[in-house]
Amino acid sequence: MHGTCTAHAWHCRERREARLIYCIFRRGCCPSHFLCPSLNAHTTQACHYFGLNLVKLEADPVNQQLKPQAVQAAITPRTIAVYASAPTFPHGVVDPIQELGLLCKSHELGLHVDNCLGGFWLPFMQKAGRGRKFEWDFKVEGVTSISMDIHKYGFASKGASVVAFRTAALRRLTYCPVRDGTQLYITPTMQGSRSGAVMACAWATMLHMGDQGYTEAAIELDKLHQKVQAAIVERGPTLRLVCPTDLATVPIASDEVDIYALASLMEHKGWNLFTGCKPKCMSLCIGERHKEVLDTLIKDLDECLATLLGDPSIKPSGDAAVYGAADAYPDEIIEDVMKSYVDIKLSVKHKAAPEPAAGGPALDPLDTAFEKRWLDTEKAAGKLGSLGKASQ
Numbered sequence: 040m041h042g043t044c045t046a047h048a049w050h051c052r053e054r055r056e057a058r059l060i061y062c063i064f065r066r067g068c069c070p071s072h073f074l075c076p077s078l079n080a081h082t083t084q085a086c087h088y089f090g091l092n093l094v095k096l097e098a099d100p101v102n103q104q105l106k107p108q109a110v111q112a113a114i115t116p117r118t119i120a121v122y123a124s125a126p127t128f129p130h131g132v133v134d135p136i137q138e139l140g141l142l143c144k145s146h147e148l149g150l151h152v153d154n155c156l157g158g159f160w161l162p163f164m165q166k167a168g169r170g171r172k173f174e175w176d177f178k179v180e181g182v183t184s185i186s187m188d189i190h191k192y193g194f195a196s197k198g199a200s201v202v203a204f205r206t207a208a209l210r211r212l213t214y215c216p217v218r219d220g221t222q223l224y225i226t227p228t229m230q231g232s233r234s235g236a237v238m239a240c241a242w243a244t245m246l247h248m249g250d251q252g253y254t255e256a257a258i259e260l261d262k263l264h265q266k267v268q269a270a271i272v273e274r275g276p277t278l279r280l281v282c283p284t285d286l287a288t289v290p291i292a293s294d295e296v297d298i299y300a301l302a303s304l305m306e307h308k309g310w311n312l313f314t315g316c317k318p319k320c321m322s323l324c325i326g327e328r329h330k331e332v333l334d335t336l337i338k339d340l341d342e343c344l345a346t347l348l349g350d351p352s353i354k355p356s357g358d359a360a361v362y363g364a365a366d367a368y369p370d371e372i373i374e375d376v377m378k379s380y381v382d383i384k385l386s387v388k389h390k391a392a393p394e395p396a397a398g399g400p401a402l403d404p405l406d407t408a409f410e411k412r413w414l415d416t417e418k419a420a421g422k423l424g425s426l427g428k429a430s431q
Contacts, residue, residue, distance in 0.1 A: 280292070
């Protein structure tokens with residue numbers, strides 16, 4: 040990431056902790072924070088947990104990037120940092136980091152670059168001379184911190200992320216020493232005790248892959264990315280790209296068919312294409328295994344598209360149906376359904392006890408209460424009819 044000898048970092052359990060730590064180090068300033076709506080949801084969680092005011096800006100509708108002009112207009116005396124992506128998760132787009140860096144430096148603001156998805160793809164792709172030419176890391180003077188996942192295109196086991204700071208002084212702001220009576224306590228991250236196994240596996244993986252291995256992987260992944268984009272362009276105007284995309288993700292939209300229904304049909308064939316809204320799209324996140332199955336995926340896409348064109352009345356189902364209904368209901372109702380979904384996921388459905396025999400002992404009142412809570416939760420999740428069923 041082109042940090043000098045003054046740059047320091049933390050190894051984190053995963054990207055959520057990396058973003059929480061970033062927000063900890065920014066929390067000491069006046070509570071204001073703003074960013075693009077295509078950010079990862081974990082940053083919204085971090086700002087919620089730490090009482091930071093999150094101000095979201097609309098992305099450029101053409102390229103889905105965070106607009107420096109919009110950032111400039113939104114800066115106030117209470118602004119502490121700008122959040123950018125390299126790339127964004129839904130669309131695979133790298134924000135204009137160089138312009139944002141100059142802007143943040145001139146206003147003495149922090150600039151965090153979310154490089155979690157592109158951490159081991161973007162730098163090695165550029166090293167191989169592929170993709171657009173731009174700077175996005177610590178080469179840009181205004182960048183103060185970067186987060187990246189080793190367990191994505193670094194190919195390490197799940198649970199290995201890094202948040203890096205331009206200087207040791209910035210990292211020091213994340214420390215929370217405790218001197219309470221008889222104990223002195225401090226940990227490097229938000230966790231207390233943790234296993235070193237994941238860190239050891241990540242280190243071993245990086246040594247195994249090496250510079251050459253990651254460069255070769257980035258080249259192959261970029262070829263797959265280009266092939267998928269070309270396949271979507273060839274199926275125009277029925278399908279189209281949401282925007283030009285730099286790496287990792289290919290966002291697919293349509294002005295002729297219900298893109299959520301298409302995603303549902305693909306799901307029935309066993310493909311996992313995540314869906315997004317504003318704008319409506321389904322996206323394919325490229326992986327190394329796509330080299331073996333991409334032709335089959337494209338063949339299935341053609342079949343599903345033909346089915347949908349032959350019967351436009353087909354409706355979305357599963358996860359895609361939730362996205363399709365999200366714009367039709369108020370935010371508070373959607374949020375309540377989402378919370379109910381988690382309640383159901385975390386519940387253990389109680390096995391109904393048999394009716395007590397005549398003259399036998401009564402049912403345990405605790406069992407009866409648990410059954411009632413389960414039924415109440417199911418009713419709450421189903422109160423929107425098909426939307427509730429889809430969320431289950």
